[in-house]
Amino acid sequence: MMAACSIGRISTFDARYPLPPGAGSDAVHTDPEYCLAVTRLGSEDGGICGTGFALTLGAGNRLVCEAIELLAKPLLSRPIEDLMAEFGHVTRLMADDPMMRWLGPHKGVVHLALASITNACFDLWAKSRGVPLWRLLLDLSPEDTVRLLDLSYLDEVLTEREAVELLRREMSTRADREGMLRTGYRGYDTSVGWMAYDDARVRDLTKRAMDKGFSAFKLKVGSIDQSRDLRRAAMLRECVGDKGTIMFDANQQWTLPVARKMCGELAKLKPLWIEEPTHPDDLMAHVALAREIAPGKIATGEHIPNRVVFKNFIEAGAMHYVQADCTRLAGVGEFLAVSLLARKFNLPIVPHVGDMGQIHQHLVIFNHVAMGHEALFLEHIPHLRPHFAFPAQVEGGYYRTPLEPGASCDLSGSERSCA
Numbered sequence: 001m002m003a004a005c006s007i008g009r010i011s012t013f014d015a016r017y018p019l020p021p022g023a024g025s026d027a028v029h030t031d032p033e034y035c036l037a038v039t040r041l042g043s044e045d046g047g048i049c050g051t052g053f054a055l056t057l058g059a060g061n062r063l064v065c066e067a068i069e070l071l072a073k074p075l076l077s078r079p080i081e082d083l084m085a086e087f088g089h090v091t092r093l094m095a096d097d098p099m100m101r102w103l104g105p106h107k108g109v110v111h112l113a114l115a116s117i118t119n120a121c122f123d124l125w126a127k128s129r130g131v132p133l134w135r136l137l138l139d140l141s142p143e144d145t146v147r148l149l150d151l152s153y154l155d156e157v158l159t160e161r162e163a164v165e166l167l168r169r170e171m172s173t174r175a176d177r178e179g180m181l182r183t184g185y186r187g188y189d190t191s192v193g194w195m196a197y198d199d200a201r202v203r204d205l206t207k208r209a210m211d212k213g214f215s216a217f218k219l220k221v222g223s224i225d226q227s228r229d230l231r232r233a234a235m236l237r238e239c240v241g242d243k244g245t246i247m248f249d250a251n252q253q254w255t256l257p258v259a260r261k262m263c264g265e266l267a268k269l270k271p272l273w274i275e276e277p278t279h280p281d282d283l284m285a286h287v288a289l290a291r292e293i294a295p296g297k298i299a300t301g302e303h304i305p306n307r308v309v310f311k312n313f314i315e316a317g318a319m320h321y322v323q324a325d326c327t328r329l330a331g332v333g334e335f336l337a338v339s340l341l342a343r344k345f346n347l348p349i350v351p352h353v354g355d356m357g358q359i360h361q362h363l364v365i366f367n368h369v370a371m372g373h374e375a376l377f378l379e380h381i382p383h384l385r386p387h388f389a390f391p392a393q394v395e396g397g398y399y400r401t402p403l404e405p406g407a408s409c410d411l412s413g414s415e416r417s418c419a
Helices: 061-071 080-085 087-095 108-129 133-139 142-147 160-169 171-177 199-211 226-240 256-269 283-292 307-315 331-344 360-371
Strands: 007-017 034-043 049-056 185-189 216-220 245-249 298-300 378-380
Touching: 007 061, 034 061, 034 108, 049 061, 049 108, 061 108, 080 087, 080 108, 087 108, 087 142, 087 331, 108 133, 108 331, 133 360, 142 160, 160 171, 160 331, 160 360, 171 360, 185 360, 199 216, 199 226, 216 226, 226 245, 226 256, 256 283, 283 298, 283 307, 307 331, 331 360, 360 378
Parallel strands: 185 216, 185 378, 216 245
Antiparallel strands: 007 034, 034 049
């Protein structure tokens, strides 16, 4: 049931969660703290609180919160239905704020702030309609969906008309894909393979995850001692067997010459992909590597800041798996724009989960059912489960379809309040 709802209060919250020793570590981020720059949008009547967030890994979280306070001011007193009816235009205005744009544009702290704000808007909208976000999105017409998106600077590869036609084309076969709502969406486990974990712990966690129903696993690589990476990679393959799916993530650590060498060695273990093999801005290095390691595959995207750079990587053939993240891009809207790009170019999208899968569990449903994307799998990282009011439910290695109204962004306890 739809409730009239206008934004009456805007607040931010700097949420920081220390991790257990070794958890979250990779070749570049050696001792992270999972931090959420939270936006809270309270309805004028006080009945609904929309929550959104962006992920950071430490002290910079406060900077994002300060940018949220500056960017979100124009949303005050706006009815949420009116806001979302032209949300593509709204997000472009915020992204191009003349006092803030110089700090980006469309990247960095200001873009993370926009992600948090945007995600809060979608959460508030879904709650005002009393439905989970995936349901709200699936109930929209193709035209209404595209009006949510800022497709500027994509015109030469994806016009608004093409986006509408793509969504309309898939409508006749939606029913064939809706069975996933009952069976769930397959997950893969990243938390077994953090860089700081010793070999015994990686082996033990992998076996435990297999017992829970997981069949796909990711290992962090990029050690100073390259032989350590090769040993641990072989160990993971041995643990999961030939039928298990494995991926390796270098977290941008390698130069191109090192990436060439290591990708060649790791290819012998038949990984599904090698992730972030070099600097995320180095388009030409990714192009060269994608060509040289074929039939091996590259996954990247968590540090690609916006839809325009994704367009460049996709058109250049620099990636095989698109790892967009709605807490790193400008929120749900830009994530969906990148998803449409990926669909047009027939590339699978496997999100990076800066949200720990909370929002993305909704978005992969929409991508599969409405866009026809393959339901490949969704990353699973469980470390913040106690801090969410409705943590993602993963059973037998599959994400269960969320049923609570909203985008699953609510934090637990007092952190949940819009006051």
